[in-house]
Structures are given as C-alpha cells and as structure tokens.
Amino acid sequence: MEPAKATEQIDMATLFRAPAARAMKSLDKSLFFKVLPTSAALVSQNTLLSRYRKALEKSEELIQVEKFSPIAPHPDPEAAKAGKKCLVLKPSVDPASPETWSSVLKKGSEDGELEIIPYKADFDYTYWRYLDIMKSILPEELHDEIPSGFNTAGHVAHLNLREQYLPYKEVIGQIIIDKNPAVKTVINKIDDVGTANEFRTFNYEVLAGPDDLVVEVTEADCVFKFDYSKVYWNSKLSNEHQRLIDIFKPGEVVADVMAGIGPFAVPAGKKGVFVWANDKNPESHKYLEAAIARNKVSEFVRPFNHDGHSFIRDAADSVLEASKRKEHAVIKPPKPSRKAPPPKSPLKDILIPVPPTISHFVMNLPASALEFLHNFRGLYSGNEELFAPHTETKLPLVHAHCFAPKLNDDTTYAEVLGRIEKEIGVALQHGDGEVEGQCSIIEVRDVAPNKRMFCASFRLPASVAFAPRA
Template identity: 55%
Template structure:
C-alpha cells in the first residue's frame, strides 16, 4: 500500500479537470484529462505478474481507484504484439534515473525493464458521480447536511429525487449525470410535494428531469418481482432491509394481517415462505398491483388482497381468519422430489427418486402479527384494535398456547439523544391504545421494542415499534 503522502499526491493528480460551474447543458468533453506518467515496459511478457508484485511491494507501482496498473505498451506496434507495461508512481520520471529506485535501475541495466513515457488518458466515463458533481455544482449550492444530492429512491428504471431548494437550478444536470453513472436508471423524477400532503394514498406530484416519462416499472426485491405504476402507488427501495427483517419474523403456517400492504413488499415474500397473509390497502391502484403481484409470484394460496379502510379492516381480518379456519380452509404444499443415492452390490452407485406426500396446511384461527407500515399516521389506527377478539378469550393463553397478536407499527419521531425518541413512541402508542406501554421486551405484556429503521431527514427518523396487543384491549367489548 502507498504511504499517506503518496496517496495524497495521487489524489491531487488524479482528479477531474476544473470545469466552470454552469446551469446549462452538460458538456462531457470538458472532463477529458491526460496525465503524464512513467511506465515499466516488461521485456519478458511471462513475468508481468512477478514484476507487478515486486513493484507493488516496494511502493513503486501506480495505485489508483478504478485504474489498472497493467496497460498496453504506448508503442502501438509493440502493443499489437502483446507488449505490456506497468504504470509507475508519479514520482518516477522517464529519462530521470535519479527518480528510479535501485530495483528499477538494476532491472533497466539488465534489460529486463524499460522506463518509458506513458500518457494516461481519462475521460468523463472514468469520473464518479460525486467527482462530476463537485466540478459542476458551486459550493454555495451544497447543503450543510447532505453535501451533494447522492441518495435517491430507485423503483425499477426510475430514480426518484427529493432535491433541496439549493440544487433546483442544477436539477437537469444532476439528472443527466445520474443516468450516466447508474446503468439501471432510464428516468429521473423529482418530487414536488410531500408524500401524504396532497394524497391520502402516499402518492406525490413529480416532474420528469431526464429520460422517459414512463413510470411503469418492474422492481425485484427479496426474491420477488413487483410491477406497478410508480406515479400511482407508494414504493421505497430503501426499505428493502426492513421488509426482509419483518418477513423473517413470521413463521410459516401462521397468519399475518398487513393493514397498509401497498403493492406487497411484506405480503408477497411472506407468502413465498408459506405464511398466510390478509393484505389490505386503501389505494385502489395499490390493490390492483398487489393482486397482480400475488399472482405473478404464485402465492395465491397464501396471500389474499383487500381494498378497504384499514380502520375497519382490523376487526374484519380477525373475523375472516377465524371463519376461514373453522370452515377448514387450507393451502396445499406440492409434493417434493427427493433424490437418494445408494451403493449397489457391484459397487455401482444408483440414484433413487421418491416424492414427499401432498401436505394440507390449515389456516389457524387467529392472527399472529399485524403490520402497519404507514409511518405518518399508523399509530392513530391503534384505537381500532379495541375489541379485536371480544368473546374469543378461549383461543388464547392460558386456555391455549397461542399468544395475542404482535403489532409492528411504523412511525416517525424527531431525532434526539439516547432513548428519548423511543420513549416518545411508547407514550404515543399508550395514549392511542388507552393502555400502558413502556419501552422493553415485546414479549412482556405492556412493553414494546422500538427499533430505529432509517433517517428520513436530518432531524427526522423512522421507527418500528413491536408489542403484543394488551388483553384489556383485545378482549374489550366492541362498541
């Protein structure tokens, strides 16, 4: 590895050329740059790897990000014959032996190497998005928290930006560079209204900054394929980890109620794991995409789509699951082929294939988990759990081994030190449930685990609170 001084020299040498800040069209030709270096021409082509290792060990080799130290010989005739060179550190100069190390001098004397000039040409394709932005955006436009606008939500081929005011004069440039530097992106949009402010369905107004005005996308997440119109539904690729986390908390064969299911990022992968899901979304367009994605991913046995108000769906889901269970509804696990090898008397190996019997998986009578991924308002839906299992006390502990459902409610809270945001979330949950909830172990009655999911703004965080519905809430009379 190069020492810190050499790294700093390289950083100063291999940087984009100075480009005048502009609000106009992106001129990619301005980013061409030639760096004059020295290269070690290898006489014996078979020893390239050996010389590369030796020069790297003595810190003479050029080490730069996204640069190969092995290059064709600058003489095109020799290059066509397979001659290769090793790029050398900028402190090594061709024709100036005083800058050569003893290893290089000795190799040149023995005619094992030749030190030749080499012009390293870099163009727009070489520079990263951040390096290009640093050239194009004046320092005054940069946000003190975000620096450059690097983060975006990607849905299939669409990159969704939420640009701050300081970047708006440069939005076209930003979008063009984003498409250039992200091969999977064909369209860039910018949000022009807060999610939830103008639409109860969490959709938003947007403008096309670059690329096609085609927001019908296909996204892949957690081994599932989702197709949807991004202009009409909610999708956030930054929540993939949270989708995976919750899905892996569910046990195959149990029932989950996803109150704000969207297009199915929790429901569909859970169905693939053999979890029964009653998936609901209030947005008709989300419901259409949800239903289509259930079929596309072949989880119709396990996932059912609904288009209802989540408040009334809490009771409806519990009642429908109980009715489905008592009527004997079930899924059928397809037989699996099992291969087994065994040794025959003559020493030959034989392959034997058998099939597992078809298995009926009954729908249980109760819901094990509720998912509420509507962070702006999900907590306000909690009063509707009162009376969830009124008159069905016999289905749960201590009458059976079944516990009351676990609720996973997403919400926002202000950034603060220590446990303050988590305590605030618990207080809000307790107020809506009209039952005590404190921070702690979700398996302990009256306690909740609150996990920070991600930052959504410099002073705003998204959390997920998990707790079991208190018995006083679940068994209260329905009013």
C-alpha cells in the same frame, strides 16, 4: 524520506483530480478529458511484466490509482498490435534523469530489459466517479451535502433535491445514469410522501432518461412489477420487511393492514404464513394481486381493497369464519426424482388449516398508523374462549410503524407510548413487546435530519381486545 513521500501523495491526488468545470448546467463530457504527462518502462518481452510490476510496486514507482491499470499497450501502434506492453510510472520518474530512478529501473535498463520513455496517460469522463465529477462542477460551498443517497426501484433512481442543488438537477440526473448502469431514469420528488395524498404517492419531475416508471424489483426472492408513480415502494425498508417476516411462523395468520403491493405479505406467504393483505389504494391492490399470482402464493395470501380502519375488525371476523368453514391451503407434494424409486403409495396433498385467530397485525403507514389503533377495541369481543387461559393462544402482536422526532431515546419512547395510550386507553411500558403491558420500540431508519422511523410492537391488552365494540 517521509516528508517527500507525503508531498508526492498530495501531488498525485492533485494530478488525478477531475478537471474543474464550475457551474455547469448542461453536461459537457469533453471537459473531463485530461492528459497526465508521465513516464513508462518498456519491457523487452511481456514475460517480464509480472516480475517488474511487483518490483516497481515495491519501489513505489509504479502508478497505482483506482480504476487505472499500470499495464498499458506499447505507445508505438505497431508494437501495440503485436501485443507489446509497458508499465506506467509515476511522474516523479524522469526518463532523462537516471538519478530519479530506483535501482530496479537502473538495473533493468543496464540489462536491456527496460527502456524508460516519456508517456502520456489519457483520462476521460468515464474514469471519474460521480462524486469526483460533482465536486468539479458544484461551487465549493455546496460540496458538504452533494446529493448521493438516492433510492432506487428497478431502473428508476429518485432524489429529493434541496433547493440549492436544483439549478444542477439535469446534470446530476445524467451523471447518476452514466455512473450507475442499472439506472435508466432519474426523477426528483416535488412533494412529501405521506402528506401529498393518502396513498403515499408523489408528484415528480424527470431529470434524465425516459418517463417510464413501470419497474420490476426483486426482494426476498419475490418479484414485484408495478408503476412506481402510482404506488408506494421504498427499497430502504427491505431489512425491516425481513425482520418482521422472520418473526412470523408458518401456519399463523398475519393481517397486513396497509400492505401496499405486498413486500411483507408475499414473502410471508412463500414461507407458509397466511396473510390477509389489505390496501386502500386500488392501484396497490391491483399490483398486489399480480404479485400474489406471479409468486404463486395464492394459497396463503388473500388481497383486500378496504379502508384500513374497518379492515382491522373485519379481518379478525373473516379469519374466524374461514376457520369455522375449515378453509385451508393446499400444498402439492414434491414431484419424485426420476432417480429415486417410485413411492409405494401415491403422495397426497398437504392441507394446512386456517387458524381461528390472527397472530400478528402489521401497520406500515408510519405517518398515521398509530391513529388506527383505536379500532382494536372490541376486536375479539365475545370470543374470549379462543385465547388463554381457555387455550394456549395468545392475543395478537401489533406492529405499528410511526415517525418520531430526533430527541433523546427516553423522551422519544415516552412520546410514542403516549400516542398509543391515547388511542387504546391503556398505558404501556417500554420493554419487551411479547410481554403484556410492555411495548418494544425499534428504530427502523433515519428519514430526515430531525425525524426517525420506528416500529412499536406490543401484545394487544385483554382489556382492549375484549372490550365491547362501539
């Protein structure tokens, strides 16, 4: 019996394969209509459906295919209107040949509870998945790397199509929209982010849907609205955003040197972390301000539109001055519940002071962030008394994102550490970034066949922080 079952499984896979429509450059959905001649078991009354469904599943005669219900309306329109139903069976069950029936079907037929009839199961474009349809369209030599891993930002899906798939780009775009209800527009990048311009925006072409890139996204319970064509956003970095936010402590100060529209800054502000958030792109700064207002974190997050090189030292000076001026965030007390007794005395605002030093620097510009590290020389020159051993405060942790080639880990780590040493003049060892003289290097994600993104975290060495400013 086993070989017969294996053969039947192969036949079923073939029967449910999307119709071939090779080299289609313009989507014709009508070509994906398919009729499967099979059989069905009519039940004398619907109360028997559940019992016979279970029995026919056990006898392996019921069609069980993803996205296809084996319970169908009665093939007779009048009976269907009356609510009559049937159970769709596998093609191996022949209505004219009872020898192909199981004992379940034979007994049900003898008892007058079942009638086995020919049946036609219809399948159309809506049945098949994206990959099913693409395999039917693309030549077999292109099946290994069918474009499927696209990024999304709100209603926009963006691809980076390889040359061999460009002849099918409009079809690919339309099928993505059809098979992903949240996607309304599909675009294809036509240059590399990070190399086309300093703001990490990119040129694009619309493959399907309207040319509308004003999107709204939610991340870490914060809402961001922006023009995707004018700022940088990557939904695949949400875990990395959250990883660092989890490290930040309420009441600390974080300097976000390349803040974009605020995926680190805004959720951190919601957590009660002070953030000096900077981005050189005026459009990013505009949408950052909007996100701060919309998510009500203006007490903690301050937006800046400076060059990142100068911002590093300016932020340290600005935070210190804010602390000296006794600046603070004001937290309104929660409104008392109507059911709770009134407080004995009026609830007061909670004042959270800005501390004098920055606890973390975030530098999420992987194409060039390490080239900014020389700006940390002299960061706290003349302010040694703010840090240990004079106080319990440690020097800032620097979190710098970078790209590195796919080599063995030791070689990759050495390459990253060498680039850091070139900028700060201090050799760090791979290890725990919390420990002075060591640097943790965390892999964030693959970005290309031969390139990975990392986050290098290290505590700023005292010899760098307290060096004379150039």
